[in-house]
Amino acid sequence: xxxxxxxxxxxxxxxxxxxxxxxxxxxxxxxxxxxxxxxxxxxxxxxxxxxxxxxxxxxxxxxxxxxxxxxxxxxxxxxxxxxxxxxxxxxxxxxxxxxxxxxxxxxxxxxxxxxxxxxxxxxxxxxxxxxxxxxxxxxxxxxxxxxxxxxxxxxxxxxxxxxxxxxxxxxxxxxxxxxxxxxxxxxxxxxx
Amino acid sequence: xxxxxxxxxxxxxxxxxxxxxxxxxxxxxxxxxxxxxxxxxxxxxxxxxxxxxxxxxxxxxxxxxxxxxxxxxxxxxxxxxxxxxxxxxxxxxxxxxxxxxxxxxxxxxxxxxxxxxxxxxxxxxxxxxxxxxxxxxxxxxxxxxxxxxxxxxxxxxxxxxxxxxxxxxx
Numbered sequence: 605x606x607x608x609x610x611x612x613x614x615x616x617x618x619x620x621x622x623x624x625x626x627x628x629x630x631x632x633x634x635x636x637x638x639x640x641x642x643x644x645x646x647x648x649x650x651x652x653x654x655x656x657x658x659x660x661x662x663x664x665x666x667x668x669x670x671x672x673x674x675x676x677x678x679x680x681x682x683x684x685x686x687x688x689x690x691x692x693x694x695x696x697x698x699x700x701x702x703x704x705x706x707x708x709x710x711x712x713x714x715x716x717x718x719x720x721x722x723x724x725x726x727x728x729x730x731x732x733x734x735x736x737x738x739x740x741x742x743x744x745x746x747x748x749x750x751x752x753x754x755x756x757x758x759x760x761x762x763x764x765x766x767x768x769x770x771x772x773x774x775x776x777x778x779x780x781x782x783x784x785x786x787x788x789x790x791x792x793x794x795x796x
Numbered sequence: 797x798x799x800x801x802x803x804x805x806x807x808x809x810x811x812x813x814x815x816x817x818x819x820x821x822x823x824x825x826x827x828x829x830x831x832x833x834x835x836x837x838x839x840x841x842x843x844x845x846x847x848x849x850x851x852x853x854x855x856x857x858x859x860x861x862x863x864x865x866x867x868x869x870x871x872x873x874x875x876x877x878x879x880x881x882x883x884x885x886x887x888x889x890x891x892x893x894x895x896x897x898x899x900x901x902x903x904x905x906x907x908x909x910x911x912x913x914x915x916x917x918x919x920x921x922x923x924x925x926x927x928x929x930x931x932x933x934x935x936x937x938x939x940x941x942x943x944x945x946x947x948x949x950x951x952x953x954x955x956x957x958x959x960x961x962x963x964x965x966x
Contacts, residue, residue: 620918626908628924630945630964 612640612650614657667711672704845911845922847876848883854928857907858939858961861894862887862930865904879913879921880949881906882935885928895938896930902938904928905955907946907962921947921966929958937961 608617611633623641625633635641643653650658660666675697683689735741848854852867865885870877877883882905890898908923915921923945930938937957945964950956959965 617919623912623920623922624966626921626923626945626947626966628908628944630966632966 608634610634610636610640612636612643612653612656614650665715667708670704670707672700672707675700847873847878847911848881848906848909848926849876852876852926853888854883854885854904854906854926856904856930857927857943858929858937859941860896860930860937860939862890862896862900862902864889865902865928865930868901877906878911879906879909879923879947880953880955882931883928902930903933903935904930905935905950905953905958907942907950907958908944913947913949915949923966931955931958 605619607619609615610617610622612635615636617634617636622634622636623638624635625641625644627633633644635644643650650656651662653659657666661668848867848870850867850869854865854867856862856865864887866888867877867883867885869884871882871884873881882903885902885904887896887898887900887902890896896902905928906926907929908925908927910923910926912920912922927944929942929946932938935955940961942958942961943963945966946958946962948959948965950959
């Protein structure tokens, strides 16, 4: 029993699955499902289709070079059957698979390392730049009663105190904006 | 494109097109060029790959001398022949001084079919074209060589000679 790889998406094809197309020069194209077969018929390049393994490898999304892939490699040398070797191989498969999964997870976490900071930065920038969508700047300036210090105090006095105590960056203008936003929103809720 | 246009609009549209057809000839060509290549391909790939039936033209992939045969009878199956089946065919094109002449009626084994055929394990196989190897009534090949890939299902059909002659077995 041999587990083949799909020509398009590189997933494993188990026996009895998929379709294979034999070109006249005897090159065999195996497909795991009709989705891959259809994409092939549409002459799509698997390197340009985002969900394929080829794309992910090419764009550094997945781990490419690792010693754990050596086990799964196709070998053209026939092995003489040996019960002990077979047993050891079966044990090794589990072990190596575990290692591979761990390494892949590490690769993913390394790749995603700076993502949260970037996202937060972008969010902060957006809040700073487009607060006027929530509240008109002129309205804020001309009528300080609109910002409702009274309600702000009554609603979130305990919270703010806690925040002052706990948060290091409570003096940050950003958090100040958050609080202001919350208070205005709660005011709106009170009005309607 | 013009076909879809007529199907969308009713008879009125058709008559309109008919009256304008002389003017349209020039424009139709340009619109065909406008169609992206991928769309063009999909039109052709939608063609149904079907059984090998009466009047199907097949390529001859041996050195018997025939180049193209036309199926005149599938020996098995109500709807036609498939990969590995035997057909009766008439030789439409032949090389000079070959073993078979143009117009002869011959037997042939379908060694490649564009229509997919299920394999014993449940997967499917299909080929680029419809191709045949000519055999005599006893099932022995007429030629001495077989070109291109052939499926291993021929072993089940007891065409071992074709398998041994073949270049590639898929």
